[in-house]
Amino acid sequence: MRLDNRETIGFDALIIATGVAPRRLPDSDLAGVHVLRTLDDALHLRAALPTGPRVVVVGAGLLGTEVAAATRTMNLKVTVVEPEPVPVRRPFGDRIGALVGELHRDHGTRLRCGIPVRRLRGAAGRVTGADLGDGTTLPADVVVLALGSAPATRWLTGSGLRLGDGVECDALCQAAPGIYAAGDIASWHNQRFCTRMRLEHRMNATEQAMAAAGNLLGDAEPFAPVPYFWTDQYDTRIQAYGIFPPDADVRIVHGDPVDGYFAAAYGHHGRVVGVLGWNTPRRVRTSRRLVAERASWTALTDTPALRSATVN
Numbered sequence: 001m002r003l004d005n006r007e008t009i010g011f012d013a014l015i016i017a018t019g020v021a022p023r024r025l026p027d028s029d030l031a032g033v034h035v036l037r038t039l040d041d042a043l044h045l046r047a048a049l050p051t052g053p054r055v056v057v058v059g060a061g062l063l064g065t066e067v068a069a070a071t072r073t074m075n076l077k078v079t080v081v082e083p084e085p086v087p088v089r090r091p092f093g094d095r096i097g098a099l100v101g102e103l104h105r106d107h108g109t110r111l112r113c114g115i116p117v118r119r120l121r122g123a124a125g126r127v128t129g130a131d132l133g134d135g136t137t138l139p140a141d142v143v144v145l146a147l148g149s150a151p152a153t154r155w156l157t158g159s160g161l162r163l164g165d166g167v168e169c170d171a172l173c174q175a176a177p178g179i180y181a182a183g184d185i186a187s188w189h190n191q192r193f194c195t196r197m198r199l200e201h202r203m204n205a206t207e208q209a210m211a212a213a214g215n216l217l218g219d220a221e222p223f224a225p226v227p228y229f230w231t232d233q234y235d236t237r238i239q240a241y242g243i244f245p246p247d248a249d250v251r252i253v254h255g256d257p258v259d260g261y262f263a264a265a266y267g268h269h270g271r272v273v274g275v276l277g278w279n280t281p282r283r284v285r286t287s288r289r290l291v292a293e294r295a296s297w298t299a300l301t302d303t304p305a306l307r308s309a310t311v312n
């Protein structure tokens with residue numbers, strides 16, 4: 001392996017853990033345009049926010065919505081732009097996405113869903129706004145790009161490893177003999193869910209690193225976790241165990257969205273594949289076993305469906 005300074009390092013075994021890099025838009029180098037990945041990014045953004053009251057967040061995934069919530073609590077005027085019809089659609093699906101949208105609107109954050117940002121506008125090297133797909137322009141003093149990330153695989157081009165959505169590995173997190181990957185960059189086959197996945201969650205990075213190291217040392221243990229992540233938005237904590245396919249059946253197993261707390265289960269191909277808690281940490285933790293055991297969905301089909309009508 002060769003470093004930038006031309007030094008060469010030999011290895012008997014290798015773990016690749018170079019993570020991801022944030023996606024950007026053309027004109028991202030205008031002053032006032034931020035991404036959020038490193039501590040420096042966070043410090044720059046914090047210093048910039050008080051300089052202008054109009055904040056545009058591009059992208060309503062987990063990061064974009066968390067930035068919007070944090071920024072709104074600073075009493076700034078925040079607009080989130082997202083091409084999907086609801087926020088956090090990719091991690092949670094339409095119905096929870098609609099609830100998260102409602103939460104943001106209740107706190108005074110403006111959502112422009114179903115519309116992409118076409119380009120950023122600037123004057124004298126500083127951002128002044130964002131042109132949207134519907135022909136309108138949103139004025140902005142600060143723009144935060146939360147467009148997702150791309151696996152940092154460029155340095156592996158020509159290495160002979162399979163690079164798809166990340167470094168492609170088998171169930172043991174092995175990409176090639178003696179070469180393993182872990183964390184945000186690793187795409188591996190999770191046998192528990194019979195599917196390939198790549199996760200960008202801190203807990204996964206830690207657990208997968210330990211699994212990859214163990215396998216490198218001869219454990220030969222498939223890495224088959226129940227994925228876990230959480231997001232804090234205003235005073236709401238959403239915790240999620242498992243996977244959340246867009247075509248899953250979603251049912252309420254505890255509480256009620258109108259009361260501000262509930263747990264929902266996601267059913268797919270006859271099995272419980274995910275549980276999500278909305279301000280119910282204890283309940284969702286105990287429901288995790290339904291996912292771990294791949295419980296039959298049949299027992300839950302008489303629980304109320306999380307209907308779109310409930311959330312719109």
Ligand SMILES: Cc1cc2nc3c(=O)[nH]c(=O)nc-3n(C[C@H](O)[C@H](O)[C@H](O)COP(=O)(O)OP(=O)(O)OC[C@H]3O[C@@H](n4cnc5c(N)ncnc54)[C@H](O)[C@@H]3O)c2cc1C
Binds near residue numbers: 018182205
């Ligand atoms: C703002 C933000 C908030 C987040 N919040 C949460 C949260 O609430 N909960 C949660 O579960 N997860 C959260 N995450 C995700 C979590 O941080 C990541 O899943 C985790 O950091 C992944 O760890 P990693 O080691 O795979 O990658 P990283 O932590 O990204 O580390 C990769 C390292 O590799 C280095 N690198 C890249 N290319 C090269 C190269 N060619 N040579 C050498 N080194 C290289 C990078 O500089 C970096 O230091 C958040 C992420 C961000 C950006």
